[in-house]
Amino acid sequence: MQKLLLMGDEAIAQGAIDAGLSGIYAYPGTPSTEITEYVDASKEAKEKGIKASWAANEKTAMEGALGMSYAGKRTMACMKHVGLNVAADPFVNSAITGANGGLIVVSADDPSMHSSQNEQDSRFFGKFALVPILEPANQQEAYDMVHYGYELSEKYNIPVLLRITTRLAHSRAGVARKISRQQNECSLPKNLRQFVLLPAIARKQYKDLLNKQTGFEKESEESGFNKYYAGDDKSLGIIACGIAYNYLMENYPGGKCPYPVLKIGQYPLPKKQIEKITSECEQILVMEDGYPMVEEMLKGFLGIGIKVKGRLDGTLPRDGELNPNIVAISLGKPDTRGQDVPSVVVGRPPSMCVGCSHIDSFLGLNAALEGYSKGRVFSDIGCYTLSALPPYESINSCVDMGASITMAKGAADAGMIPAVAVIGDSTFAHSGMTGLLDCVIAKSPVTVLILDNSTTGMTGGQPSAAFGRIESIVKGLGVEEEHIRILKPLRKNHEENTRIIKEELAYNGVSVIIPTRECIQTLNKRMREKFKK
Numbered sequence: 001m002q003k004l005l006l007m008g009d010e011a012i013a014q015g016a017i018d019a020g021l022s023g024i025y026a027y028p029g030t031p032s033t034e035i036t037e038y039v040d041a042s043k044e045a046k047e048k049g050i051k052a053s054w055a056a057n058e059k060t061a062m063e064g065a066l067g068m069s070y071a072g073k074r075t076m077a078c079m080k081h082v083g084l085n086v087a088a089d090p091f092v093n094s095a096i097t098g099a100n101g102g103l104i105v106v107s108a109d110d111p112s113m114h115s116s117q118n119e120q121d122s123r124f125f126g127k128f129a130l131v132p133i134l135e136p137a138n139q140q141e142a143y144d145m146v147h148y149g150y151e152l153s154e155k156y157n158i159p160v161l162l163r164i165t166t167r168l169a170h171s172r173a174g175v176a177r178k179i180s181r182q183q184n185e186c187s188l189p190k191n192l193r194q195f196v197l198l199p200a201i202a203r204k205q206y207k208d209l210l211n212k213q214t215g216f217e218k219e220s221e222e223s224g225f226n227k228y229y230a231g232d233d234k235s236l237g238i239i240a241c242g243i244a245y246n247y248l249m250e251n252y253p254g255g256k257c258p259y260p261v262l263k264i265g266q267y268p269l270p271k272k273q274i275e276k277i278t279s280e281c282e283q284i285l286v287m288e289d290g291y292p293m294v295e296e297m298l299k300g301f302l303g304i305g306i307k308v309k310g311r312l313d314g315t316l317p318r319d320g321e322l323n324p325n326i327v328a329i330s331l332g333k334p335d336t337r338g339q340d341v342p343s344v345v346v347g348r349p350p351s352m353c354v355g356c357s358h359i360d361s362f363l364g365l366n367a368a369l370e371g372y373s374k375g376r377v378f379s380d381i382g383c384y385t386l387s388a389l390p391p392y393e394s395i396n397s398c399v400d401m402g403a404s405i406t407m408a409k410g411a412a413d414a415g416m417i418p419a420v421a422v423i424g425d426s427t428f429a430h431s432g433m434t435g436l437l438d439c440v441i442a443k444s445p446v447t448v449l450i451l452d453n454s455t456t457g458m459t460g461g462q463p464s465a466a467f468g469r470i471e472s473i474v475k476g477l478g479v480e481e482e483h484i485r486i487l488k489p490l491r492k493n494h495e496e497n498t499r500i501i502k503e504e505l506a507y508n509g510v511s512v513i514i515p516t517r518e519c520i521q522t523l524n525k526r527m528r529e530k531f532k533k
């Protein structure tokens with residue numbers, strides 16, 4: 001079979017294409033973005049008519065995938081871990097409706113927060129929703145798990161959560177492909193009422209979901225992704241979840257760990273195998289790249305019984321991602337960390353690109369705010385969040401996508417007038433529109449800057465769902481036309497832009513200012529492609 005050198009994200013995408021995928025739905029977010037980009041760019045996917053769509057947000061992506069599953073086809077929804085919070089409502093309820101065509105939800109976690117607001121562990125969401133979870137240790141498993149996940153999903157009519165972390169998503173390894181499978185035909189669910197979550201039906205569906213749990217446990221018990229490896233030294237037993245197994249084995253180049261090892265790649269946990277390792281070994285060390293979920297489950301609330309070590313007792317650090325060296329130290333091996341990073345490459349904070357349109361927007365905003373007390377600019381998440389840093393120091397918050405407008409409203413309600421919100425075009429379409437409607441209804445004294453650079457800049461330039469529509473959306477939401485102001489954020493327009501922002505700050509109602517200039521990176525890319533032709 002053909003072997004490809006693939007990143008974890010690409011292995012998932014190729015796995016889905018080969019396993020009969022019909023459509024993928026996603027909202028970009030590191031480290032998950034490359035899954036959908038791969039399908040989008042794949043000639044093979046195009047020839048097979050696979051739909052690859054960037055959705056307005058993770059909730060709409062999850063719902064799109066659920067609709068395709070309802071229609072009997074294999075589908076995938078992809079997002080970063082915090083995106084699963086946004087998609088939580090349809091995700092949790094999809095466990096109760098069940099699936100028809102195979103449905104895999106990929107959530108890419110980011111321990112150590114390389115480019116995220118938190119390092120939450122999506123396995124908790126899977127456990128909460130009572131669905132099976134798959135967690136690959138390497139790229140080959142990521143590929144194989146997609147095939148297996150669809151089988152599992154269709155066997156039990158259940159969505160399956162595939163949880164990966166940054167290192168696996170973004171590192172490459174050889175991946176052997178399987179024979180391609182045809183796509184499913186369109187077909188209705190056997191039970192036409194299962195997707196109607198009226199209380200009477202939902203109660204029954206929920207009982208069905210509970211009844212499926214024994215089957216999920218049996219599958220985990222028999223799964224090839226959960227493996228027990230014998231070891232002579234029973235003073236310690238190691239439970240290694242997902243990529244942590246890879247880190248563990250990097251410490252034993254010959255492939256022989258002296259301790260018994262239980263490798264976990266599928267949840268719910270395989271009870272019999274856990275019982276075997278805990279009864280055989282004096283102590284258990286749990287290695288998991290994320291929260292101490294398995295460790296907590298084994299320890300129990302009172303922490304009595306078998307001695308379990310891991311992140312909770314300090315054997316491993318409580319936060320941040322694991323790596324082979326951290327794992328080595330936890331095993332009493334020498335610290336083999338390389339040299340410290342030379343100071344010349346340390347501490348270079350990220351900054352906006354030279355020529356970025358956001359820079360001119362913030363210079364204008366800073367100038368317009370002179371004379372007002374500090375601390376009134378609520379921001380969102382995007383390249384513009386970098387304006388928190390010197391030399392701009394323009395913004396005072398960044399919490400979650402969409403929070404800028406609603407937090408500004410809350411602060412204005414508290415008497416902070418004017419309150420300012422700064423949000424990007426993609427984030428506005430993701431979850432800013434409803435907050436603006438709240439402001440319009442309440443006639444809140446907020447000034448909202450929607451920075452329209454025609455793209456989702458921070459995640460590499462995916463299309464923004466608001467492209468070409470911002471002004472009409474804002475009008476449609478009820479913002480008065482005379483308080484919708486379009487600016488061209490260029491150095492030569494600084495005086496005029498500052499004046500316009502000042503005018504709107506003085507207005508005691510909802511104003512929307514839309515600085516409009518394309519992201520310099522997507523502009524360059526477009527130009528390069530144009531001249532290539």
Ligand SMILES: Cc1ncc(C[n+]2csc(CCOP(=O)(O)OP(=O)(O)O)c2C)c(N)n1
Pocket residue numbers: 027028029030080082083086381382383384401423424425426427428453455456457458459464519
């Ligand atoms: C819920 C959630 N989904 C995805 C992301 C990843 N992400 C960070 S900013 C951003 C969008 C940025 O686009 P835009 O608002 O247009 O600003 P730009 O970067 O173009 O300035 C995305 C998708 C996230 N942080 N949270």
Ligand code: SF4
Pocket residue numbers: 351352353355356357358383453457458519520521522
């Ligand atoms: S990628 Fe685009 S939006 Fe982001 S900082 Fe660079 S120019 Fe600005």
